[in-house]
Amino acid sequence: MFFSIRHAASEIRGMSRFAVVVAILASATAPATAREQQQQQNLWFEVPKNDSANAQALARQIASLSPRVDQNEAALLANCAYATVSRLRRQYHMFGTPIFNNFLVYHGLRKRGYCYQWTADLLVALDALKLKTLELHWGEVYAGTYRENNCLVATAKGQPFDHGMILECWRHMGHLRWNLVPSDEDRYVENKKYAQRVLGGSANANTPGSNHHVAFQKSSAAKTKAGD
Numbered sequence: 001m002f003f004s005i006r007h008a009a010s011e012i013r014g015m016s017r018f019a020v021v022v023a024i025l026a027s028a029t030a031p032a033t034a035r036e037q038q039q040q041q042n043l044w045f046e047v048p049k050n051d052s053a054n055a056q057a058l059a060r061q062i063a064s065l066s067p068r069v070d071q072n073e074a075a076l077l078a079n080c081a082y083a084t085v086s087r088l089r090r091q092y093h094m095f096g097t098p099i100f101n102n103f104l105v106y107h108g109l110r111k112r113g114y115c116y117q118w119t120a121d122l123l124v125a126l127d128a129l130k131l132k133t134l135e136l137h138w139g140e141v142y143a144g145t146y147r148e149n150n151c152l153v154a155t156a157k158g159q160p161f162d163h164g165m166i167l168e169c170w171r172h173m174g175h176l177r178w179n180l181v182p183s184d185e186d187r188y189v190e191n192k193k194y195a196q197r198v199l200g201g202s203a204n205a206n207t208p209g210s211n212h213h214v215a216f217q218k219s220s221a222a223k224t225k226a227g228d
Helices: 002-042 049-063 071-092 098-106 115-127 192-200 215-227
Strands: 134-141 149-156 165-168 177-180
Touching: 049 071, 049 165, 071 115, 071 134, 115 134, 115 149, 115 165, 115 192, 134 192
Parallel strands: none
Antiparallel strands: 134 149, 149 165, 165 177
16 A cells, blocks of 8 residues: 555656656747747838828738638738838839939939839848748849830738739839739739849849849930930
8 A cells, every 4th residue: 555655656756757857848849939929919010100001901902812821921921012112112212204214323313213123122121020921032023125124023921923912112202102913004014133142241232233224224224325
């Protein structure tokens, strides 16, 4: 009888130690995810009041891309996009038409404002969110010509580029416009390599490179040739 009681007590102590070990392991793993969620929830972006309804609408559309999209992430992306574009619009000092703004950048009167610079800066800001259920893609149309334009495309994770949502600023003078890829007036295609260059810091986003042309350069080059 004494042996049975002592044996039972020993088993209880063993089970208690096991429970403590399980609790320690759980606390070492679970909080990491909890911390990530908390950090994401604590992110706050100053969306202009005039854009608040548009940001909410964008969040709903992003969430509807797939049942796998987390609604909180969709709202996070939308709010960050509108807040970032508003900030960039002030930093770029947008003026006139998109092409006239290119003229100002080309002559050094503005530091940034080309279409690919808008896209690069927005990509960096949204990539910093470390989204789990959404992916970002670099889109381009008429690449290598003076009609070239660039945009971001957001898709559900693993979703094809053509199923995504275009996020574009240049054509609208620094005001975010969005629509599904198939519904756009232009046929954008993905450029994975340039997205990697931007995120890797190897892309020179300050001056037009051989892979980027801007609308103003066409008329400028034509005038130069005529004057030769």
